[in-house]
Every structure is written in C-alpha cells, then in structure tokens.
Amino acid sequence: MGKKALLLAGLLISSFAFAETKYIDDTMYAPLRSGQGLEFRIVHKGIKSGTPVEHLQTNAESGYSLIRTPEGIEGWLPTRFLVNEPVARDKLNRMTQQYTALQQKFNDLQNEYNQVKGENSDLGGAREQLEKSNKELQLELSNIKRISENAIALDTRNRELRESNEKLKNEVELLSAENLRLKDSDERDKMLLGGGLVLLGVIIALIVPMFKREKKAGW
Incomplete structure (x- = not known):
C-alpha cells in the first residue's frame, strides 16, 4: 500500500513537473469532473472558452485529460476541449488590443510630430527675428563706428585749430x-x-646877432 502511494505521488509530481499550458476551445463552457467520465461529479460548472489551463496528463483510452484551472481547481474533461493555441476569438481580441495600442501609439507619435513641427515653425520665426535684430544691431554698430570716427576726426581737427x-x-x-x-x-x-x-x-639865434655886429664894425 505504501509503495502504491509513493508511486502515485511520483506520477503526480512528474505530471506536475511536465505540465504544459493548454486552452479551452471554442466550446462556451467545459464542465470539469472529478473523474474520467460523465458519471463523476462536477467540480467546476464550466470553464470559459479561451481560458489557459495546466495540462497535467491525458488518458488516450478514456479520451479525458487532467487539468488545473488558474484558480487551482483540478479535474478531468474531454481531451477534445483542449487546444494548443488560443482560440480564434481570443486571438482576434488580442490582435484588436494590439491594433488599438498601436493606433494609440501612432496617434501619440503623430501628435508629437505635429508638436515638434509647430515648435520648429516657432523656432524658425524666432530665428528670423533674431537675424533681423542682428542686422539692425550691425547697422547701429556701423553708425556708431562712423560717428565715432567722425568724432575722432573732429577732435583732432579741433586740437589742430586750438x-x-x-x-x-x-x-x-x-x-x-x-x-x-x-x-x-x-x-x-x-x-x-x-x-x-x-x-x-x-644856435642860429646866437650866431645871427654876432654876424650883424661884425658887419657893422666893418663898415
């Protein structure tokens, strides 16, 4: 009895170790039973189509497979209800979700592109304004330089005049x-x-009388 229990436990452990994921097919609800047949009690009223389950073992003679639900409930159901890939409806739902996500991503990228384009347009306008301001500053600097040169020339001329x-x-x-x-x-x-x-x-006044006296004396 002990050996049988150990053997059964080993089989269960090995079946758990090699469990693989299966999916419930397009059947709306697959009832889960405690044994391999309709006479066994139902342990789960019905697993929804597309639900992933753990496939523990299969009995080819009875046509039943032992599975474990995501909630941890173990039981038997007809092997024909199991498929290796998700059902078409689930695939479609996933593809729809992926498409929606990609569409949202595309919209986000489009909005980002439009925003960047608008920013580039604003930057272009700002660049034109900066170029215009730069030209005005260059013209003003030229005028200041010319005035400065004239002022220097005037100062030099003023010094020369002084x-x-x-x-x-x-x-x-x-x-x-x-x-x-x-x-x-x-x-x-x-x-x-x-x-x-x-x-x-x-002198003349002194000499003239002298000449007159000499003349009189000669007479």
Missing part, C-alpha cells in the same frame, strides 16, 4: 609788442628831432 589759434595769439602778442616798441622809438625820434630843431634855433 594749436593754430595759440600760435596766432602768440604772433599777435609779438606784433603788438613790436608795434609798441616802434611807437616808442618813433616818439623818441620825434623828441630828438624836436630837441635838435630847438637847439638849432638857439
């Missing part, structure tokens, strides 16, 4: 001093001439 003015003032002062010197010299000459004439008059 220097010329100083030279002219010095020359005027020299001419004024020379004029004063000439005036003083002319006045001195006039004074000397006047003094000479006076002296000459005095």
Whole structure:
C-alpha cells in the first residue's frame, strides 16, 4: 500500500513537473469532473472558452485529460476541449488590443510630430527675428563706428585749430609788442628831432646877432 502511494505521488509530481499550458476551445463552457467520465461529479460548472489551463496528463483510452484551472481547481474533461493555441476569438481580441495600442501609439507619435513641427515653425520665426535684430544691431554698430570716427576726426581737427589759434595769439602778442616798441622809438625820434630843431634855433639865434655886429664894425 505504501509503495502504491509513493508511486502515485511520483506520477503526480512528474505530471506536475511536465505540465504544459493548454486552452479551452471554442466550446462556451467545459464542465470539469472529478473523474474520467460523465458519471463523476462536477467540480467546476464550466470553464470559459479561451481560458489557459495546466495540462497535467491525458488518458488516450478514456479520451479525458487532467487539468488545473488558474484558480487551482483540478479535474478531468474531454481531451477534445483542449487546444494548443488560443482560440480564434481570443486571438482576434488580442490582435484588436494590439491594433488599438498601436493606433494609440501612432496617434501619440503623430501628435508629437505635429508638436515638434509647430515648435520648429516657432523656432524658425524666432530665428528670423533674431537675424533681423542682428542686422539692425550691425547697422547701429556701423553708425556708431562712423560717428565715432567722425568724432575722432573732429577732435583732432579741433586740437589742430586750438594749436593754430595759440600760435596766432602768440604772433599777435609779438606784433603788438613790436608795434609798441616802434611807437616808442618813433616818439623818441620825434623828441630828438624836436630837441635838435630847438637847439638849432638857439644856435642860429646866437650866431645871427654876432654876424650883424661884425658887419657893422666893418663898415
């Protein structure tokens, strides 16, 4: 008895170890029984079509397979209710979900593209504005440079004029001093001439009477 129990346990363990996933076929609900036949009690009223289950073992003679549901319930059902791949309806649902997800992703990418395109358009406008501002600044800098060059030239010319003015003032002062010197010299000459004439008059006044006396004495 103990050996049979160990053997049964080994078979169960080996069947669990090699369990594979199967799917309930297009049958709406497949009842799960405690044994391999309709006379055994139902342990699950019906497994929904497309439900993945663990396939534990198959009895080819009875046409039944032992499975375990996702809830952990074990039982037997006709092997014909099991398929290796999901049923077409589930495949369609999954494909529909995948399509919906891809469509959503496409819409997100389209929105992102439109947003980036709009940002690029805004950047293009900003770049044009910057280029315009840059040209205006360059023109203003050129004007400032030209004004600065004119200011430097005017300052240089102003210094030259000031220097010329100083030279002219010095020359005027020299001419004024020379004029004063000439005036003083002319006045001195006039004074000397006047003094000479006076002296000459005095001499003549002294000499003439002497000539008159000598003339009278000769007579």
